[in-house]
Amino acid sequence: MKKAIFLVLTVFSLIDLSIAQRKINADYRLHIKEISDPITIDGVMDEETWLQAEVATDFYMIIPMDTSYSSVRTDVRMAYDDKHIYILVENFHALDGPYMVESLRRDFSFGKNDNFIFFMDPFDDQLNGFSFGANAAGAQWDGIMFNGGQIDLSWDNKWISKVTNYDDRWVFEAAIPFKSIRYKGGITEWGINFSRMDLKTTEKSGWAPVPRQFPSASLAYTGVLVWDTPPPSPGPNVSVIPYALGGMNQNVQEGQAAEFRNAFGMDAKIGLSSSMNLDLTVNPDFSQVEVDRQVTNLDRFELFFPERRQFFLENGDIFGNFGYETIRPFFSRRVGLDAPILGGARLSGRINKDWRVGAMSMQTAAVPENNLGGQNYSVISLQRRVFSRSNIGAILVNRQSAPFEPGTGESKTFSEYNRNFGMEFNYASSNNLWTGKAFMLNSFSPVQGHGMVYASNLRYSSGNLTWNWRHEYVSDNYTAEVGFVPRTGFYKASPSVGYLFFPKSKKILSHGPEVNVNLFYDTGWELTDNESFLVYSVRFRSQSNLFIWGAYDYIKLQQPFDPTNFSGDLLESGTEHQWYSLGGEFRSKPQSLFTYSFSGRVGGYFADGERYNSVGEIGYRIQPYFGMTMSANYNEIHLPEPWSVTSFWLIGPRIDLTLTNTFFITTFVQYNEQIKNINLNARLQWRFAPASDIFLVLTDNYLPAPFYTKDRSVALKFTYWWNL
Structure with a gap:
């Protein structure tokens, strides 16, 4: 084992030493200076500071091609004072027509909105950072970055922004408190990059060029934000976030009376340093x-x-x-x-x-x-x-x-x-x-x-070729009660390889095959699972996508298993099962007000059975205020007795009402025939101040037939972010 680990580390180090250590986009430099006059966050470029600021422009196209400048003009200016980082972005239109967005909801889907997002690497280590931005209607985006380019959008913090629309452009202006981010004091260079998505031209672009096989958030390809002096200390950085809650719970199915509750609590964030x-x-x-x-x-x-x-x-x-x-x-x-x-x-x-x-x-x-x-x-x-x-x-x-x-x-x-x-x-x-x-x-x-x-893996991703080798070993008696390890007692080998073609076509952006194999062995090295599939993907310039796949499965059950997760009847441990299946998926272009996707599969299943599956989703929006989607998932499983034919639906309509970028109402219903449950969840959120909210949440669960309420809860919650 020690020899294997030493070999892996040696391979990694040799690869790293073979690559130039200088930061790739070190020549892309934007100077940030202290403000010369107060800035009002209104989406209007009327302050002297913005007229004097250096401009980051001439963005490079990332998709559909990464070999030229973008046809969409974007100008970025940045400044700061003792408390905030300021940014103003002019997003010019390349084609006539309205902007395209889903809604005013925070942390929107990147590929379905005209948007501007920037990525800050305050330690310039190309691994961790922060992301902020907005879509063309003013919905905010913020997330914490890790692993060199992944973003967790569940992270919210305190900052303000404004988007103003003009005939030829939309302007994004924001102020981000130094207290809302983490950075090392005393350094004058941060990693930074700016990303623009324009759905009318279907172009994604970046200030510092990023190869198209990587997300624009890739911190390896950031440029440099150059400070005229080291960023100021955030000073005393203590935030108290109290909450008060009132609500009601009732288990109707058990005949219990309603239980009323109230609760008080508090979070605190203390900045021990920047x-x-x-x-x-x-x-x-x-x-x-x-x-x-x-x-x-x-x-x-x-x-x-x-x-x-x-x-x-x-x-x-x-x-x-x-x-x-x-x-x-x-x-x-x-x-x-x-x-x-x-x-x-x-x-x-x-x-x-x-x-x-x-x-x-x-x-x-x-x-x-x-x-x-x-x-x-x-x-x-x-x-x-x-x-x-x-x-x-x-x-x-x-x-x-x-x-x-x-x-x-x-x-x-x-x-x-x-x-x-x-x-x-x-x-x-x-x-x-x-x-x-x-x-x-x-x-x-x-x-x-x-x-x-x-376990270990090594992955290579070029513009065309991608391959990965991964292997794992988990002992029978390994336990992680505070972790997520759904399976123990196995060896696993998972090779994969894929290739993309980029044709000179006005309709197809890329296409190509990918092969994945997952082989599981028990600790005695007997094969228990073989999951192999081949997929061919086509990505269109309109941003719609098509996938066609075929798969082979072999499973030797290590534990008894109900193949429907529904009936309670079990296949015996040690039984062997194998089958072939085919399927496909299509997702429409996100620019349309009416969107849709569908997928399906046919083929074998456990116990020489057959499984048929179809999934569909349709959506319609009145941008930016209203969006509705209806999704449905149908499974039909044919098995020998005692299962016979089993079928069940999962249906989930969802309605989003975003009257402003601070007031949201979301309602969705989930009918799950497999677990015999109908779930209704309605959630109102009013962000009355930055990072401060009032929530009203209603949750009901019903038995489908005969229809009656199983349980119900109502909660009203108030939170306030208070900087001391």
């Missing part, structure tokens, strides 16, 4: 978070749903991105899953340009009626930057049960403790063509004993 933050929470409540969208589950293993709670999001990658998507030693949604959170603290940020640290401890209450004692969840993570854009990290995760005397039996969910320790190497070459990861994990539990994981 790059280090301490978050505190007391009696948190997350009732305003949107419920998870339901899915049809025909999988043998647990499904993943992302974290949406604000407290866990800033610098969340240092905790939650350790490992792979199905091997996570820490998954914050485990915290508070079975019991209310009493409080917690989280320290995260940078010690300097090379070192990042994260430490978190959360305490939950005991739930005697479930024989569940209080739990403490703690995690410590440390990262050290190496090479140009890589890092080595370590993580320690601990869940500890408080002393507890259950009424009957033992604790319902947890052993006395569960601990995980791991180390990880994340690799990214300076030009982002090569990326990879290698990690090891060890678990310790009084019930399962000692377990381990090791």
Whole structure:
């Protein structure tokens, strides 16, 4: 094992040393100076500061081609004072016609809106940063950046902006407080890039050029923001975010009376330095978070749903991105899953340009009626930057049960403790063509004993060719009670290769095949799964997409399994199943007010059965105020007795009403025949001040037939972001 890890590290280091270490777009430099007169955020360029500011212009096209300047003109100016960073952007029209947006909702879909977004790398390490922007109707976008170009849009912070529309352009102006971001004091160069999406021309462009195989958010290709003096210190940086909540819960199905509740709590954000933050929470409540969208589950293993709670999001990658998507030693949604959170603290940020640290401890209450004692969840993570854009990290995760005397039996969910320790190497070459990861994990539990994981991958992405090799090992007794590891006891090999053609066509942007293979073996090296598929994709210049695929599946069940996840009848462990299937998908262009997508599959299934699936979604919008979508998913499964023919629907209409960019009403209904449930969720949000909200949330669950209410809840919540 040690030899394998040494070999992986050697390969990564040789690749990195073979590539020039100088920042790729270091010659793209924008100078930012202190304001000469006060700036009013109104989307009007009438201040002297903007007339004197240096202009970033002559953007490069990223798509459809990355070999020329964009036909769409974009001019960017930046300035600052002792409290804010200011930006003003003129987004000129290249073609006549109205702008195209989905709505005024915050954190819009990038590819479905005329928008401008910029990416800041305040440590100039090309790995982590912040993203801000707006669409042409004024809806805000903000997110925290990690892994060199990924963005978590669940992160919200305090800043202001305004969009003003003119006949020939739309203007975006914003003020971002230094207190809302993290940066290293004393340095005068930040990484930065600007991205423009113009749906009338279907062009995506960037100030510093980015190859089309990478997102415009790729921090490896940022230019340089040059400060005339080091950015000012944010000064005392303490924010208190109290909340008050009132509501009602009623379990109608159990015949219970309505239970009224009220709650008070508080979060606090304390800036220990410009790059280090301490978050505190007391009696948190997350009732305003949107419920998870339901899915049809025909999988043998647990499904993943992302974290949406604000407290866990800033610098969340240092905790939650350790490992792979199905091997996570820490998954914050485990915290508070079975019991209310009493409080917690989280320290995260940078010690300097090379070192990042994260430490978190959360305490939950005991739930005697479930024989569940209080739990403490703690995690410590440390990262050290190496090479140009890589890092080595370590993580320690601990869940500890408080002393507890259950009424009957033992604790319902947890052993006395569960601990995980791991180390990880994340690799990214300076030009982002090569990326990879290698990690090891060890678990310790009084019930399962000692377990381990090791895994690694190496990926290459050029303009045409993409390939990846990945392998994993998870021992039978590995446990991560605070993580997400739906499957244990296997070896896995996952090679993939794809190639894209870029024809000289007025309608097709790119097309090409991709082959993926996932091979699972048990710990005795007997093949248990072979998931192989070939997909051919076509991307049109209009931004519509077509996918056609074929797949082969072989599965030797390691546990009994109900192939419908519906009937309760099980296939026996050890039985073998194989089949072929075909499918396709088409998504229409996002510029139209009426949009649609559909997909389908036909082919075999478990027990020599057959599965037919069709999925469709239609949408219509009256921009920017109203949007409605209707999605439907139908499955029909043909199996021998005792299952016979099983069919079920998942239907989900959704309505979005965005009267302004601070007032939103979202309503959706989910009819899930597989679990015999109808869910209604209506959510009103009024952002009456930056990062301060009033929420009204109604959630009902119904039994489809005979139709009656199973449970109901109503919550009214007030939050206010108060800077001390």
